[in-house]
Amino acid sequence: MELLELADHLYTGELPIEAHHPFASSGQLAEVQPGLAFVDAFANSAAVDTPAGLVVVDTSGVFHAKSVHETMRRWSSSPLHTAVFTHGHIDHVFGVDLYEEEARANGWRAPRVVAHAAIAERFERYRFTAGYNAVINQRQFKAPGLRWPTEYRIPDETYRDALSIEVGGETFELAHDRGETDDATWVWSPARRALFAGDMFIWASPNCGNPQKVQRYARDWAAAFRKMVALEPEVLLPGHGLPIVGADRVQRALTEGADLLESLVEQTLALMNEGARLDDIVHAVRAPAHLLERPYLHAIYDEPEFVVRNIWRLYGGWYDGDPSHLKPAAAADLARELADLAGGASRLAARALEVAAEGDLPLAGHLAELAAQAAPDDRGVHAARAEIFGARAREEASTMSKGIFSWAEQESRMKTEGAT
Numbered sequence: 001m002e003l004l005e006l007a008d009h010l011y012t013g014e015l016p017i018e019a020h021h022p023f024a025s026s027g028q029l030a031e032v033q034p035g036l037a038f039v040d041a042f043a044n045s046a047a048v049d050t051p052a053g054l055v056v057v058d059t060s061g062v063f064h065a066k067s068v069h070e071t072m073r074r075w076s077s078s079p080l081h082t083a084v085f086t087h088g089h090i091d092h093v094f095g096v097d098l099y100e101e102e103a104r105a106n107g108w109r110a111p112r113v114v115a116h117a118a119i120a121e122r123f124e125r126y127r128f129t130a131g132y133n134a135v136i137n138q139r140q141f142k143a144p145g146l147r148w149p150t151e152y153r154i155p156d157e158t159y160r161d162a163l164s165i166e167v168g169g170e171t172f173e174l175a176h177d178r179g180e181t182d183d184a185t186w187v188w189s190p191a192r193r194a195l196f197a198g199d200m201f202i203w204a205s206p207n208c209g210n211p212q213k214v215q216r217y218a219r220d221w222a223a224a225f226r227k228m229v230a231l232e233p234e235v236l237l238p239g240h241g242l243p244i245v246g247a248d249r250v251q252r253a254l255t256e257g258a259d260l261l262e263s264l265v266e267q268t269l270a271l272m273n274e275g276a277r278l279d280d281i282v283h284a285v286r287a288p289a290h291l292l293e294r295p296y297l298h299a300i301y302d303e304p305e306f307v308v309r310n311i312w313r314l315y316g317g318w319y320d321g322d323p324s325h326l327k328p329a330a331a332a333d334l335a336r337e338l339a340d341l342a343g344g345a346s347r348l349a350a351r352a353l354e355v356a357a358e359g360d361l362p363l364a365g366h367l368a369e370l371a372a373q374a375a376p377d378d379r380g381v382h383a384a385r386a387e388i389f390g391a392r393a394r395e396e397a398s399t400m401s402k403g404i405f406s407w408a409e410q411e412s413r414m415k416t417e418g419a420t
Helices: 003-012 064-073 095-107 121-126 130-141 218-230 249-274 278-284 304-316 330-342 345-359 363-372 379-393 399-414
Strands: 027-032 038-041 046-052 053-057 078-086 112-116 157-159 161-169 170-176 184-187 193-199 234-239
Touching: 003 027, 003 112, 027 064, 027 234, 027 330, 038 064, 038 249, 046 170, 064 095, 078 095, 078 161, 078 170, 121 130, 130 399, 184 218, 218 249, 234 249, 234 363, 249 278, 249 304, 278 304, 330 345, 345 363, 345 379, 363 379, 379 399
Parallel strands: 053 078, 078 112, 112 157, 193 234
Antiparallel strands: 027 038, 038 046, 046 053, 161 170, 170 184, 184 193
């Protein structure tokens, strides 16, 4: 099935979103308009072929850039004039070197890279935390061999709030808004009525709460959606997932994305202003169910519950309102004390399995984790922990939850097998 036909079936619900997960990669190219190409990859790449050369919005990632480049080259042999990085995540900013090699070989003008000014700080942070980022992405994507890069293509030109560039007679308007990242850029082509959204739109509930990543900005993100709607785009090209074509469809998708984020912000802040604890807020705030049912807003990557925690972190800091968490005992000490009270770590683990059998996997997870911290070398305890977190992973829909619970399961499987 052609990409645009598939996109249509996903939007209307004729096909479930599982038929093409937004983080899948078919590698196919669709010419959305004459001279406008879109490559469906783990992180997408879009290009406009102008008389002066290509303008490419995102060049894909460290693992997919070569194949994306090859696909793009089957569509156009024009030299790369300008690459725009919508943000600094590593699935979007590799591959410029492939175009630069072509430029050197053919005597072409060297490509220009444009991005938001904050991208430099992101790349610097990635170098400082390469080991940490490797671990959390191994866990999130179940990719045990993943290694985090430390060398990045630094932009030739940066901007702060907005930038208009002209290439081959076509104008591209770059706008900055904080959303998933603090260095986000979205691109507007007025002549084509085309919006290059980057990860501002990913065919899923906005990735605004990732529990293992840095701060995200729900209120700013919603405001960005409203700005996009005001432009009346007719084509939306996302950072992940497939194009949305048609002014009414684009408007609805962006408006409902804003509605979802605004609802979470408003509910969370209202409870914070009443003095509620984080735990109370997390269990009280609910995203509008009708929005989560939209094919482009399913919670299959991030989750609204995690967005609530990120809103708290932005406006309230890290203290969650529970005084025992301010200067807590070591987790292992607390676990051993509770295990002793319960009759031993094995009894805690057995109770965890009982609770899981009764259908309360969240509570079972607490008990299993306490048992494992109290008796970290007990294979029977780890067998229970593996069973419970494996069950949790199977019940979850989001990439974030599946990754963390599966990682916990694997940790304990290794313990039960005597691995180190």
